[in-house]
Amino acid sequence: MSDPMQEIRASFFVECEELLEALQDGLEAMSDGDTDSETINIVFRAVHSIKGGAGAFGLDQLVGFAHKFENALDAVRAGTLGVDEPLVRLFFKCGDLLSDVVKAARDGELLDNGVIAPIVAELVDAMGDAAAEDEAEEEIDFTPAGLALDLGDLGDLDATADDMSDLGGLPDLGGLPTADGDDDAPALAPAPSETCYKVTFSPEAELYAAGSEPLFLFRLLAELGDVDVSVDATSTLPALDELQQNAALLTWTIAVQTTASKDAIVEVFEFVDGLCELSVEPMDGTPNAGAGDLPTELQPLQSPLPSPESTSAPASEEARPPTEAASDAPAPLPQVEKAPPPAPAAQAPIEQEQDAGKPNPKASPKSATVRVDLERIDRLVNLVGELVINQAMLAQSVAGSGLPTNSPVSSGLDEFQHLTRNIQESVMMIRAQPVKSLFQRMGRIVREASTAIGKDARLVTEGESTEIDKTVIERLSDPLTHMIRNAVDHGLESEEERRAVGKPERGTVTLTAAHRSGRVVIEVSDDGGGINRARVQKIAEEKGLISEGQTLSDSEIDNLLFMPGFSTAAEVSNLSGRGVGMDVVKSSISGLGGRIHITSTPGQGTCFSISLPLTLAVLDGMVVQIEKETMVVPLNAIAETLTLRTGEIRALGPTTQVVLVRDTFVPLLDLGAELGYREPKSDYTGSVALLISQEDGNRAALIVDNIEDQRQVVIKGLQESYGHVPGVAAATILGDGQIALILDPADLIANASGQTAPDPALRKVG
Secondary structure, eight states: OOOHHHHHHHHHHHHHHHHHHHHHHHHHHHHTTOOOHHHHHHHHHHHHHHHHHHHHTTOHHHHHHHHHHHHHHHHHHHTSSOOOHHHHHHHHHHHHHHHHHHHHHHTTOOOOHHHHHHHHHHHHHHHTHHHHHHHHSOOOOOOOOOOOOOGGGGGOEEEOHHHHTTSTTSOOOTTOOOOTTOTTOOOOOOOTTOEEEEEEEEEOHHHHHTTOOHHHHHHHHHTTEEEEEEEEOSTTOOOGGGOOTTOOOOEEEEEEEESSOHHHHHHHTGGGTTSEEEEEEEOSSSTTOOGGGSOTTSOOOOSOOOOHHHHHSOGGGTTOOOOHHHHHSOOOOOOOTTOOOSOOOSOOOOOSSOOTTOOOGGGSOOOOOOOOOHHHHHHHHHHHHHHHHHHHHHHHHHHHTTOOTTSHHHHHHHHHHHHHHHHHHHHHHHHEEETHHHHHHHHHHHHHHHHHHTOOEEEEEEOTTOEEEHHHHHHHHHHHHHHHHHIIIIISOOHHHHHHTTOOSSEEEEEEEEEETTEEEEEEEEOSOOOOHHHHHHHHHHTTSSOTTOOOOHHHHHHGGGSTTOOOOSSOOSSOOTTTTHHHHHHHHHHTTOEEEEEEETTTEEEEEEEEESOSSEEEEEEEEETTEEEEEEGGGEEEEEEOOTTTEEEOSSSOEEEEETTEEEEEEEHHHHTTSSOOOSOOTTOEEEEEEOTTSOEEEEEESEEEEEEEEEOBOOHHHHOOBTTEEEEEEOTTSOEEEEEOHHHHHHTOOOOOSOOHHHHHHO
């Protein structure tokens, strides 16, 4: 049986990821000049919610740093700390560090204090006098207490400050006078400066669903002073036969007599913002008005607020007076099954001040979500893949049986095929995730890289909501990191160089994502000086990568950056130059079934374009025959099919040929010869060819023997068993149970010999 606390803890760290995303969004808005109160509140709420949830699990390092960060944000909210560019940069550093501390806490580790201390010192310097006031404030001492609430325990909820000191896990409210020898902790004489507030609290069903416990809130209120709690359990209760199990029907009215401010009372309910109706108002009459000012229909109850021990103890023990040891120190936490701490949910805290009549935007209904382990989704994807294979087998069996196309079996099979495809697409959508989290990580790379080399750079992102398979997102992180660092290090000019050519001193790296033709295209571009092609070719010649004096096109020179060992860096640094590690980038992208292309304009910048499949599980393919071998060519790579005619085929050298396609000559490649199944033919007239269009605009015609069908196939990887096979992306299982290779057209074209005619020299020898 799984541990409920571990499940709640795991849920907290998932919510931390969402909160960190919201934090980055808010900081990006602040960086763009949007410093209104709502934007600042979004950032503050994210940090505050992380701190509160971390406190529930005793993550002291996370609580401590988040508290310092929160204080600086609170000073901005209060107007005592002005927002400028250096402060926003500091907040970005704090956000990055907060992410590291969250990750360390999730892994059960502690971050080196030497990493945290300098950032905290910068925060203190930035806050100035506000930091000194913060140090003078009382430190928060919060310890979660497990508690199972039963409505029977709500019969009496009047508690004084001394009653609260006996509750396990709550700090002792020392310094308050008590009557000697009176174990029942009588009511205290109110201080002249105290005020009595009336709190009306009506939870919604979502509050209970999130695991929040109203009794925890009442106990926290009791830390502020004397409380009288009344529950309205009659006027809202329906008839028994109309009672709904998950409905929220109770409303509490609490009189709080305290020296604290109204804001302090509101802060108690910050973690249930949007999950309840709440009002906090000073009570009419004298400042020290007590529970007698409550409405007569809500009679105050006169027994103390139950402690964790009393809520789980038998009724005969509930009246037991506290022991002498319990009055000296907080009682140990009881081990109550399924007793979560206050929910570390991602709800934002309640606005301390709201204009009358304006709805709370955070209280708007949200779409329901369900978190599922990735292993379960992977298993579902595999099962759907088997379903697709079995559907193809069934279709092939029916086709071989000779049944007419309008028979009930054939019609039912067509509907089954349509349903299978819809199921497959729906399952793929479950695995799909927005690239936003990946793009936000790249923002940190830009900040760290620009700081390391003394450049001023920013990241602009577009298409963050574009969805792609989760596996693809995870494996894209390293290639994008290489490309982003190279763009900052050697793509962007220095501030002096940019000023000299009339560019803004701050360079821009743009990261975009979009769906195009059934694929995802991710582009990394910069507004730097572009690729110095003459220098690139000279370096390639010096390293022996190409022959000296070789004539190359701009595209061929650009592709030299992907050659192993190529680098334009004049000296070694902690950041690689443009081209360093780019061979690894290309290999990683190819391993994902993707392609990468470079375009560069001198003086304007460079763009790296990555084209990737939407998923690594299935694809639409063209089933072809090559020398009695069945193979699959990805459909999204095929522009059109051709039947070669006499007069369209032209010789280009002794062993290579091209084909004329609408006034353009396209290289002709014989797949049978390229894959080693046969020797090139002497005549290709009447042969079938697939016109392949690549991301860089280049095209090629691949000759096949026959086109059999167009169908959806399930991808089965080969790399774990066979490593990288040139020209082959993966394999699949066809409807008749036959295994077919899935070809990689781009790799085939890049490594093709181009031989489409018998070698004359070999013919003479024979």
